[in-house]
Amino acid sequence: MGEIVARSVSERRPDGKCRTRGLSMTCATMNHRGIAGAACSVVLALSCLSCAPLPACAADPANLALNKPACSSSVENDEHSAARANDGDPESCWRADDEPEDGPEWWQVDLQRPFDLSGCQIRWPFDGKRYRYKVEGSADRKHWSLLSDQTSTTATSQVHDLKFRKAGPVRYVKITVTGLDEGCWVSICEVKVFGLEHTRGAPR
Numbered sequence: 001m002g003e004i005v006a007r008s009v010s011e012r013r014p015d016g017k018c019r020t021r022g023l024s025m026t027c028a029t030m031n032h033r034g035i036a037g038a039a040c041s042v043v044l045a046l047s048c049l050s051c052a053p054l055p056a057c058a059a060d061p062a063n064l065a066l067n068k069p070a071c072s073s074s075v076e077n078d079e080h081s082a083a084r085a086n087d088g089d090p091e092s093c094w095r096a097d098d099e100p101e102d103g104p105e106w107w108q109v110d111l112q113r114p115f116d117l118s119g120c121q122i123r124w125p126f127d128g129k130r131y132r133y134k135v136e137g138s139a140d141r142k143h144w145s146l147l148s149d150q151t152s153t154t155a156t157s158q159v160h161d162l163k164f165r166k167a168g169p170v171r172y173v174k175i176t177v178t179g180l181d182e183g184c185w186v187s188i189c190e191v192k193v194f195g196l197e198h199t200r201g202a203p204r
Contacts, residue, residue, distance in 0.1 A: 061118075061194045063192040064111050064193045065191050066088055066192070067083075067086065068086060069110040069112070070086055070110070072094055072105070072106060073101055074097045074099070074101060075096065076098070080095035081094065085107055085109075085191050086190065086191050088190075090123055092190075093187050094188050095185065095186070104177055104178050105186040106176040108174040109193065113171060114139055114197075114198040115171070115193075115198055116170075116196050116197075117170050117194065118164055118167070118195045118196070119162050120135060120191060120192060121159060121190075121192040121194075122159070122175065123159050123160075123191075124187075125158075125187050125189055129156060129183070129184050131150075131177065131179075131184065132151050132152065132178050132180070133150050133153075133177045134149050134175075135148040135162065135173065135174070136173070136174045136176070137172065138170065140172075148162045167195070168195070
């Protein structure tokens with residue numbers, strides 16, 4: 001008596017979801033051809049049932065800041081405009097000018113509608129350097145609340161992953177640089193913001 005081997009064959013679609021195309025089947029030779037044929041028919045029927053799509057594969061959370069309107073306290077030149085810090089390219093960056101301002105340099109993004117934020121990711125130009133800063137959020141760009149205080153951080157990694165608590169509703173996110181290690185300048189390579197859309201009648 002032989003055996004029937006059935007294996008599901010999965011693939012990732014262009015939209016990032018997974019699906020099962022069917023079953024890969026091997027029907028070994030059996031002593032009784034009738035039994036083998038019936039068994040193969042059962043496997044073929046099961047293969048049709050397996051064509052239903054599988055649940056979507058786990059994906060990275062949506063970046064709410066991607067290509068949203070951005071502004072800053074200053075820019076060095078057009079090549080390093082505020083929009084370079086949320087364009088999805090970690091190699092480009094916003095860079096403030098070298099002239100002293102009235103206060104600390106800052107970068108800001110308009111998410112265009114309010115969200116309940118869960119955190120953000122900031123990529124700085126250099127690894128092994130300390131960047132001290134604070135992250136604030138606002139629903140109207142008039143009243144700001146502190147989302148994360150990193151003004152005394154000792155972290156030296158290039159990428160900072162921050163978690164927020166009770167951050168909503170927030171439409172505007174601002175990062176203010178308060179201190180730098182020697183040899184650094186005010187610049188941000190990429191900002192990602194994460195959260196869910198606020199649906200409780202927040203002001204727009």
